[in-house]
Amino acid sequence: xxxxxxxxxxxxxxxxxxxxxxxxxxxxxxxxxxxxxxxxxxxxxxxxxxxxxxxxxxxxxxxxxxxxxxxxxxxxxxxxxxxxxxxxxxxxxxxxxxxxxxxxxxxxxxxxxxxxxxxxxxxxxxxxxxxxxxxxxxxxxxxxxxxxxxxxxxxxxxxxxxxxxxxxxxxxxxxxxxxxxxxxxxxxxxxxxxxxxxxxxxxxxxxxxxxxxxxxxxxxxxxxxxxxxxxxxxxxxxxxxxxxxxxxxxxxxxxxxxxxxxxxxxxxxxxxxxxxxxxxxxxxxxxxxxxxxxxxxxxxxxxxxxxxxxxxxxxxxxxxxxxxxxxxxxxxxxxxxxxxxxxxxxxxxxxxxxxxxxxxxxxxxxxxxxxxxxxxxxxxxxxxxxxxxxxxxxxxxxxxxxxxxxxxxxxxxxxxxxxxxxxxxxxxxxxxxxxxxxxxxxxxxxxxxxxxxxxxxxxxxxxxxxxxxxxxxxxxxxxxxxxxxxxxxxxxxxxxxxxxxxxxxxxxxxxxxxxxxxxxxxxxxxxxxxxxxxxxxxxxxxxxxxxxxxxxxxxxxxxxxxxxxxxxxxxxxxxxxxxxxxxxxxxxxxxxxxxxxxxxxxxxxxx
Amino acid sequence: xxxxxxxxxxxxxxxxxxxxxxxxxxxxxxxxxxxxxxxxxxxxxxxxxxxxxxxxxxxxxxxxxxxxxxxxxxxxxxxxxxxxxxxxxxxxxxxxxxxxxxxxxxxxxxxxxxxxxxxxxxxxxxxxxxxxxxxxxxxxxxxxxxxxxxxxxxxxxxxxxxxxxxxxxxxxxxxxxxxxxxxxxxxxxxxxxxx
Ligand SMILES: Cc1ncc(C[n+]2csc(CCOP(=O)(O)OP(=O)(O)O)c2C)c(N)n1
Ligand code: SF4
Ligand code: SF4
Numbered sequence: 001x002x003x004x005x006x007x008x009x010x011x012x013x014x015x016x017x018x019x020x021x022x023x024x025x026x027x028x029x030x031x032x033x034x035x036x037x038x039x040x041x042x043x044x045x046x047x048x049x050x051x052x053x054x055x056x057x058x059x060x061x062x063x064x065x066x067x068x069x070x071x072x073x074x075x076x077x078x079x080x081x082x083x084x085x086x087x088x089x090x091x092x093x094x095x096x097x098x099x100x101x102x103x104x105x106x107x108x109x110x111x112x113x114x115x116x117x118x119x120x121x122x123x124x125x126x127x128x129x130x131x132x133x134x135x136x137x138x139x140x141x142x143x144x145x146x147x148x149x150x151x152x153x154x155x156x157x158x159x160x161x162x163x164x165x166x167x168x169x170x171x172x173x174x175x176x177x178x179x180x181x182x183x184x185x186x187x188x189x190x191x192x193x194x195x196x197x198x199x200x201x202x203x204x205x206x207x208x209x210x211x212x213x214x215x216x217x218x219x220x221x222x223x224x225x226x227x228x229x230x231x232x233x234x235x236x237x238x239x240x241x242x243x244x245x246x247x248x249x250x251x252x253x254x255x256x257x258x259x260x261x262x263x264x265x266x267x268x269x270x271x272x273x274x275x276x277x278x279x280x281x282x283x284x285x286x287x288x289x290x291x292x293x294x295x296x297x298x299x300x301x302x303x304x305x306x307x308x309x310x311x312x313x314x315x316x317x318x319x320x321x322x323x324x325x326x327x328x329x330x331x332x333x334x335x336x337x338x339x340x341x342x343x344x345x346x347x348x349x350x351x352x353x354x355x356x357x358x359x360x361x362x363x364x365x366x367x368x369x370x371x372x373x374x375x376x377x378x379x380x381x382x383x384x385x386x387x388x389x390x391x392x393x394x395x396x397x398x399x400x401x402x403x404x405x406x407x408x409x410x411x412x413x414x415x416x417x418x419x420x421x422x423x424x425x426x427x428x429x430x431x432x433x434x435x436x437x438x439x440x441x442x443x444x445x446x447x448x449x450x451x452x453x454x455x456x457x458x459x460x461x462x463x464x465x466x467x468x469x470x471x472x473x474x475x476x477x478x479x480x481x482x483x484x485x486x487x488x489x490x491x492x493x494x495x496x497x498x499x500x501x502x503x504x505x506x507x508x509x510x511x512x513x514x515x516x517x518x519x520x521x522x523x524x525x526x527x528x529x530x531x532x533x534x535x536x537x538x539x540x541x542x543x544x545x546x547x548x549x550x551x552x553x554x555x556x557x558x559x560x561x562x563x564x565x566x567x568x569x570x571x572x573x574x575x576x577x578x579x580x581x582x583x584x585x586x587x588x589x590x591x592x593x594x595x596x597x598x599x600x601x602x603x604x605x606x607x
Numbered sequence: 608x609x610x611x612x613x614x615x616x617x618x619x620x621x622x623x624x625x626x627x628x629x630x631x632x633x634x635x636x637x638x639x640x641x642x643x644x645x646x647x648x649x650x651x652x653x654x655x656x657x658x659x660x661x662x663x664x665x666x667x668x669x670x671x672x673x674x675x676x677x678x679x680x681x682x683x684x685x686x687x688x689x690x691x692x693x694x695x696x697x698x699x700x701x702x703x704x705x706x707x708x709x710x711x712x713x714x715x716x717x718x719x720x721x722x723x724x725x726x727x728x729x730x731x732x733x734x735x736x737x738x739x740x741x742x743x744x745x746x747x748x749x750x751x752x753x754x755x756x757x758x759x760x761x762x763x764x765x766x767x768x769x770x771x772x773x774x775x776x777x778x779x780x781x782x783x784x785x786x787x788x789x790x791x792x793x794x795x796x797x798x799x800x801x802x
Binding site: 164165232234235319337339344348351356563566 | 619620628632636641642643644645646647648654655656669670671672674675676677687688690691693694695696697698700710711712721722725726728729732733734735752
């Protein structure tokens, strides 16, 4: 996997400290470093991306090579240290891996980290394949150290989650032991920033010049027509050109592996004698704008086409198909749509939609149900946050009215409450999100006397991104057991007067706890911690079954949305292969139609 | 003769499509072939559709993802999921599909009946060769519900839709799966191949 290649590339380059916060499609990088740790690499899931970047900055000041991993929106959280660190610089090489997600396949935005790098004035590497990602890692560390600057490394989902054989070098680069040398250069002050700003502006063109000779930026072909591209789109272009075949006219091809600072000399050579260029990019038109600027500067008579001209889609990911059509249009060639097997007669049955849902037995389902039932008669608003529990928005639960970005549930609830004080405002937040960016919001609500209910959905893991540990779980990536940080104690310490912990899988007791919290919120922040583990970190319980004779109302089917419960011949029915034995449907059933069966033992096959 | 095979593996999160693609990739690497695969990762645990793209070739491969009409083999862990991917299958390609459906998790919402028979009908009439595997029965026979992935792989190999022999796949299993599950998987492979 591309992410494993990145991790192994960093290990081979002698990385000493690796920090990060999970996020698809980046999460497997840090996990791989921890699994393949040759010993001596400090690996940690930090509480958030800002913290991760700052921990790594300290280690780099002392001379260690460091890597920080996150998904693209994580860089927004780390923006403050990032922009300042660009001015201060590093001693040990620092590579910040930020995975972008065209589509988006599993992200809130389609932001482009290349644009972020431009803004932060940092060099950026943009690998096109797992093999290249592996090899480029060493180049990124070298460059970082030679210029004393953090470097951004930004693969996209198809590189992160693509697999290919990669030859791995067995030799690790030895690193001299690091130590911090005191120097005024580590203390940011306006005067120093002014001087460093000048240094950065002078240094960037030098790096750009070096990039013009970097072999992974490649220029090939001849002609008055040209294509420029980057990343995974270069693979799509290779396929598209092969598909279009011999009819493709002579053309030049530029692949940009380091979009910032732009390899201007190479690009000038590329534009020489060219009349029309098609720029095939995903996310922002970064190369397109650079080429337009260059054409303007050099007064070159060339049309630069791409997203701006409508030749390339502005949003979503490119595909071989979309690129083939774009190239055919550009070259004036016909494209025959590929023959396939999907044709079906009018009215043929279609496969069912499968939106992601909370797992069977997910404790979040029980928590939402308890709040929903308890608040049936009271005006309430449910602010959600980011994690598996965002899926609580789906019907029949329908319990997420807002969702913005990590940590924003608690703060958005405050804003809503200020405007509409007669409603009860709930903020649902996962345990990992609580530690990530939830705590400042709670402090803000307490201090500013906002009456909201904070519901912490503590499932003892960071489930959405594959069950990483966090400060509440008590295990670290170094294989050590740490003292757990207790969420209730944190809430009490910041002044929340009503803090109650309960098991959401005890429906009646949970409903009563919700009502107590809602009442307490008339007089300041009230907190309710629903504590029950994610099914992926707890063993399954016994399986449940429905007695069809007794089943009359199907309220479990209609109100719970548990994927194990189906409707068969007008009665609820439980699929034993899916049921996790959470017991909630049994507690809901007014007719005692649900009971337990002894679990069948089934073997495991997964490695 | 040149060897190029594009395989699409379609299923529902939790059915083990990723292991199937890993095993094919391992067999390809051991045979000295080029291979690229690409997975959907993220929503897999939560009942969504998942697809693996596997490309095997005796020459270099550029893209890790398949284009419409380019798959030679479509392995459906679930018939509806195979239908969803028919756009990728070339006319005359081969489908190896499990017979049993997985009801959509959102059944409570859609309220429409979902018929596996209708899906298998579409697979039958789409212009490809179809091999239907009774996954439930074979898994019951070898005693593990989770062996479906390797059962289907065995069936695909026996149908000549993979370019690898059972011996090659056995070696891939030994190299990939944890030791205590090797035997079970090898039995699953052969059960699928006999079906
Ligand atoms: C700034 C930022 N970093 C990372 C992510 C990726 N991400 C989405 S949800 C999530 C974790 C949620 O964990 P938790 O709050 O414990 O909820 P759970 O999924 O366990 O229900 C992460 C890391 C993100 N969306 N935004
Ligand atoms: S006990 Fe009921 S609600 Fe819980 S997982 Fe099983 S079927 Fe679903
Ligand atoms: S992975 Fe865990 S937290 Fe996420 S939906 Fe499933 S049970 Fe719930």
